[in-house]
Amino acid sequence: MNRYKKRVDSPDETMEFAKRLGTLLQAGDVITLEGDLGAGKTHFTKGLAKGLGVKRIVNSPTFTIIKEYEGRLPLYHMDVYRLDEDGEEDIGLYEYFYGEGITVIEWASKISEQLPAKRLDITIRHAGSEKRHLLFEPQSEHFEQLCKELVE
Numbered sequence: 001m002n003r004y005k006k007r008v009d010s011p012d013e014t015m016e017f018a019k020r021l022g023t024l025l026q027a028g029d030v031i032t033l034e035g036d037l038g039a040g041k042t043h044f045t046k047g048l049a050k051g052l053g054v055k056r057i058v059n060s061p062t063f064t065i066i067k068e069y070e071g072r073l074p075l076y077h078m079d080v081y082r083l084d085e086d087g088e089e090d091i092g093l094y095e096y097f098y099g100e101g102i103t104v105i106e107w108a109s110k111i112s113e114q115l116p117a118k119r120l121d122i123t124i125r126h127a128g129s130e131k132r133h134l135l136f137e138p139q140s141e142h143f144e145q146l147c148k149e150l151v152e
Ligand SMILES: Nc1ncnc2c1ncn2[C@@H]1O[C@H](COP(=O)(O)OP(=O)(O)O)[C@@H](O)[C@H]1O
Pocket: 008, 009, 010, 011, 012, 014, 035, 036, 037, 038, 039, 040, 041, 042, 043, 044, 060, 106, 129, 130, 131, 132
């Protein structure tokens, strides 16, 4: 699979880009978000939610681990930072991953063993105060096509 890169220069640009991704997603899609604290993972998810037609305000699920939203498809927004790496806490992640909704997982590397094989991995890196590098690593043909459409 190829890797795709996109430079964004402002929070609005990230929002618009993520929104466009949200409009292209299909039932069952799983997206991981990596990046330091404050990189913009939650901000990106807010844009993606807009693209999915979510009307409610999307906030960080840091303390609840999972938040669900209603949109064109259901959105399951996870922040697994606080989950044990050995995956002993069974909170039924599989039901989300293999369900009909869209799953977005912040800090997904914490549960790398439990992630589905077919997913889109996104890494956000700081590149100046409001600049960010978005790196897309599709892990399936479906996401490869989607990245081509989105980034090129
Ligand atoms: N280009 C950008 N893309 C996304 N967020 C940005 C950008 N520039 C500045 N920011 C700011 O960085 C912060 C990112 O916070 P957040 O999305 O909560 O990060 P994370 O979830 O990765 O910890 C927000 O306050 C956002 O406004």
